[in-house]
Amino acid sequence: MDWKKERDELIAQTLAFVQSVSAQMPEAAQWRLSKPELRLPPVSPPAQLQPEIGAAPPVQAAPAPSVKPSAPAPSPVSSALLARPSVHSEVEQECRARIASFRANQERFNRERAEYFSATIARLRATLQDVPPPRPGQITQPRD
Numbered sequence: 001m002d003w004k005k006e007r008d009e010l011i012a013q014t015l016a017f018v019q020s021v022s023a024q025m026p027e028a029a030q031w032r033l034s035k036p037e038l039r040l041p042p043v044s045p046p047a048q049l050q051p052e053i054g055a056a057p058p059v060q061a062a063p064a065p066s067v068k069p070s071a072p073a074p075s076p077v078s079s080a081l082l083a084r085p086s087v088h089s090e091v092e093q094e095c096r097a098r099i100a101s102f103r104a105n106q107e108r109f110n111r112e113r114a115e116y117f118s119a120t121i122a123r124l125r126a127t128l129q130d131v132p133p134p135r136p137g138q139i140t141q142p143r144d
Helices: 001-026 028-033 077-084 088-130
Strands: none
Touching: none
């Protein structure tokens, strides 16, 4: 029963942790995390550039005019998934190999069980043939 108590404590701790983290997140971030197509890969902060002594001040670009695109841009997540090599076939091959091994074992077990059954029935029939039939009027008592 001790493991059940430990399990319940772990579940309670995990739930408390999730609630504390979700309370700290802004509402927009929670909404984005609930939508898998909107999840963005982590971005590292930009490197701090220090101007050289005597260099001209950095030039700021003018803000780009706001233009609404006619079609939605592909999400970074979907393009990242397409670029990643697929390991699906390797997993599928391993699953098929394990299933084939399992089926072979089951067939072997069934074959051995059938052979044992046949051998047991043959021994029983041979034993029954060796026993003389009961005499008329003889009462046979069942064996316990």
